[in-house]
Amino acid sequence: MLAKYLFIFSLALGAWAAEEDVLELTDSDFTATLDTYDNTLVMFYAPWCGHCKxxxxxxxxxxxxxxxNDPPITLAKVDCTEGGKDTCGKYSVSGYPTLKIFSKSEMVSDYNGPREADGIVKYMKSQVGPASKELKGEECHKNFLETNEVSYILYTEKEDSPLAKAFHSVAKKLREKxxxxxxxxxxxxxxxxxxNKIVLYRPKILQNKFEESILHYDGESNIADISDFVTKNYFGLAGIRTRDNAQSFVNPLVVAYYSVDYVKNPKGTNYWRNRILKASKNYKSFNYAISNKDDFQHELNDFGVTFAKxxxxxxxxxxxxxxxxxxxDEFNVENFEKFLKDFDSNVLxxxxxxxxxxxxxSAPVKVVVGKNYDDIITNSDKDVLIEFYAPWCGHCKKLAPIFDELGEKLVDENVVIAKFDATANDVPAQFEVRGFPTLYWIPKDAKSSPVKYExxxxxxxxxxxIAKHSSDGLKNFDRKGNAKVAKEEL
Structure with missing residues (x-):
């Protein structure tokens, strides 16, 4: 029982100590305090804000x-509802939390990086000091490589050589990556x-027998070529894909989702990664990655996987x-190789x-889902007005009766009025849906080129x-949308 309480106390002490590392600033001491620190990230917050918590x-x-860090970076916070109201006003804080980067008391830029500890650390390290660290001796060189991140080092005889100039340009461009x-x-x-070479070093934790742990660049002093060397080799054969870097991985992409954890279980993480590497070596036209299944449950859901058991x-x-x-099929190397073969052969x-x-x-407004999209839209010989909606969207609910009335009004016309739940079905690639409702007009002879309805x-x-843009015109309305008058029988 005593051990239990000691454990709980140690956790509480650790949390308290971490909170103590963040400066609490007010209007009265904001400028004077920041002037004592070279680099500070400030969080402007409100105590009631859920995102802040x-x-x-x-x-x-x-x-x-x-x-x-070398140089050290300070983190501070300002309560915009109490002692920091004037400061928050000065820096035009209109939402919470708002983060800004300061050099002493001068604001340098807004913070646009990740909101998780590891991402904050990496982003802020990339924002201060030189983009490339000078290594002056063996000990400094050794310390720089004691990391779990991929590293690039330029070995040059002259600081101002063409290779050095190109390398520093690339470092400034890619310092966040x-x-x-x-x-x-x-x-x-x-x-x-x-x-006179640039050398890529893979950290020990990522080294494996399927790829080189050290790569050399000894090509031309060309910024584009050096940049390609950095970006194309950074992740290796199977990169560690996180929520912060997910956008850096491009299709065609094969991802293995499991309990990726290089802190608590590096051995188990690499056990499965090595099997991915083993199978993938014969299919190098694809990009590969491993991702933590809990961090990417939303992606699993998009593929119909509700739970990785x-x-x-x-x-x-x-x-x-x-x-x-x-x-x-259940994962093993044999099944994975068969999947890659079929994927490569386009038979999946x-x-x-x-x-x-x-x-x-049969209702006037057609319900379109992922599996009947082609039947109702692509293969139809009619123009289409389609609404992409979300069931919880208030604006969509307001539009629903109007859309139903529209469907009834045009039921005899050569046009399809349709609705598509974009939260429960895959939105076809030709549509850009960022909010709800989003509507598109699809001419019957240009189904691959929809026009956003504004x-x-x-x-x-x-x-x-619809009357104006209808491909063949409407039977019951002229081009201005006026109802046509029926001709009286003679």
């Missing part, structure tokens, strides 16, 4: 890491045959057209997230738009 522990954890260092120390430059990887892939594929059936096709779809949302607005 979520960020605070991550912010505190990052503060503990960054105070030991990778670690850079350089040296002119003779003992390092002439060691291991690295003179065991520790074995779940394999999901996207091709160059962004079509989705699921490896249905794409996965389409879809609600069931409605048994009765007009009014009253019944007459829709009728006039």
């Amino acid at each position: 979520h960020l605070k522990p991550e912010f505190a954890k990052a503060a503990g890491e960054l105070k030991r 990778a670690r850079f260092a350089h040296t002119i120390a003779k003992s390092l430059v002439e060691k291991d045959g690295f003179k 065991d520790d074995k990887p779940v394999i999901l892939a996207r091709d160059e057209k962004n079509q989705k594929y699921v490896m249905k 059936e794409p996965f389409i997230k879809s609600e069931p096709i409605p048994e009765d779809n 007009g009014g949302r009253e019944l007459d607005d829709f009728v006039k738009y």
Whole structure:
């Protein structure tokens, strides 16, 4: 029992200590305090703000890491509802939390980085000091490589050589993505045959027998070529894909989702990663990654995987057209190799997230889902006005009766009025849906080139738009949307 209380006390003490690493500033001491620190990240917050409460522990954890950085980086917070109202007003804080980077008391820029501790640390390290660290001797060189991140070092005889100038330009451009260092120390430059080369080092934790742990660039002093060397080799054969860097991975992409954790379980994490590497070596036209299944549950959901029941990887892939594929068999190297072979041969059936096709779809407004999109839209010989909506969207609920009335009004016309739940079905690639409702007009002879509808949302607005843009014109309305008068029989 005593051990239990000691454990709880130690956790509380650790949390308290981390909170202590974050400065609490007010209007009265903001400027004077910041002037004593070279680099500070300030969080402007409100105590009642849910996002602020979520960020605070991550912010505190990052503060503990960054105070030991070289150069040190300070983290501070300002309560905009109490002692920091004037300061928040001065820096135009209109939402919470708002983060800004300061050099002493001068604001340098808004913070646009991640909101998790590791991401905050990496982002802030990239924002201060030189983009490339100078290594002056063996000890400095050794310390720089004691990391779990991929590192790049330039070994050069002259600080102003063409290669050095190009390397520093790349380092400034990519400082948020990778670690850079350089040296002119003779003992390092002439060691291991690295003179006038850029060298990539993979950390010990990522080293494996399927790829080189050290790569050399000894090409031209060309910024584009050096940049390609950095970006194309950074992740290796199977990169560690996180929420912060997910956008850096491009299709065709094969991802293994499992309990990726290089802190608590590096051995288990690499056990599965090595099997991914082993199988992938014969299919190098694809990009590969491993991702923590808990961090990417939303992606698993998009592939129809609601729960990954065991520790074995779940394999999901996207091709160059962004079509989705699921490896249905249980993971082992043999099954994975078969999946890659079929993926490479284009014989796999794409996965389409879809609600069931409605048994009765006779209403004037057609219900479109992932599995009947082609039947109702693509293969139709009619123009289409389609609404992408979300069931919880207030604006969509307001539009629903108007859309139903529109469908009834145009039921005899050569046009389809349709609705599509974008939260329960895969939105086809040709549509850009960022908010709800989003509407598109799809001419019957240009189904691959939809036009976003930007007009009014009253019944007459829709009728006039459709009447004007209808491919063949409407039977009951002229091009201005006026109802045609029926000819009286003679």
